[in-house]
Amino acid sequence: MRASISELISEKIASMSTSERRAAQTLIAHYPLIGLKTVADFSAQAGVSSPTILRFVARLGFSSYPEFQAALQEELAAQIQSPLTRNLAPQSARPQSAFAQVDATLDNIRESFSHLPETQIAEIVAMLGRQRSRIHLVGGRFTDPIARYMAAHLQIIRADVFHLEGQESNWRDRLIDMGKRDVLVIFDIRRYQESLIRLAEKAQARGVEIVLLTDQWLSPIARVARHVIAGRTGVPSAWDSTAALFVIAETLIAEVTRHTEETASKRIREMEELRGE
DSSP, X not given: OOOOHHHHHHHHGXXXXXXXXXXXXXXXXXXXXXXXXXXXXXXXXHTSOHHHHHXXXXXXXXXXXXXXXXXHHHHHHHHTOOHHHHHTSOGGGSOSSTHHHHHHHHHHHHHHHHTSOHHHHHHHHHHHHOTTSOEEEEEOTTTHHHHHHHHHHHHHHSSSEEEOOSOHHHHHHHGGGOOTTOEEEEEEOSSOOHHHHHHHHHHHHTTOEEEEEEOTTOOGGGGGOSEEEEOOOOOXXXXXXXXXXXHHHHHHHHHHHHHTHHHHHXXXXXXXXXXXX
8 A cells, every 4th residue: 555645744744845835734724625625725725835735746756736636536446445445356366365455464564654754653652741731532433442542541550541431421521621731642544433533633722632542534523633643444344454553552652651760650650659558
């Protein structure tokens, strides 16, 4: 699977000019639809010139704007696929061995990290390690177990970590306790969950910083997120794989533990002493 446009942006944004970066941010905030409009419409919404849009597209490795749009159209088609449509693939296109799933999963993990800048990991770790911040985590139907797993680890190494459980109405009630110092970590993959999108929009309106862990086609939550990590999920199956997102979550856990080593060690020590009583 070739790199998605969101992955190319993550990989190349550090080398972009200020105006090209504005084009990239506009595309991520309105992914992928703004890129399917004319160059003039895209440039107007980004607040940059039409030549800037063409330079941005070339920076991503496309020889023309139509080629860039064709890639976006392919991503849009993949984004809206359901397990049913993926299961109806021709027999010849299906894997002949269970190990094909393993190979694809390992490729997903490697490719996800190859497009993930270390500077972004460092910025997210700093956010999650801020002792004055409360950290809230939530996921969708298939990704919430990762949110719960990550929350369980963070609760050991720092205070004020909360996993949002139960119905959407419970999440909305928790918004009253969220403010400008807080961080909301959301896991959302295709087919993107409307309740998570609504939660993210309301949290962002309250000044909450949002970290989104999504797939290579980008949840609409990207438009309100401070940080977006795109992990590859496509495998030769009717179902998407969340293995790459799980490894990304474990990487963040490990880095936050290292980043807060002194306070984390003290907290773990006290916790072990309490367990031993």
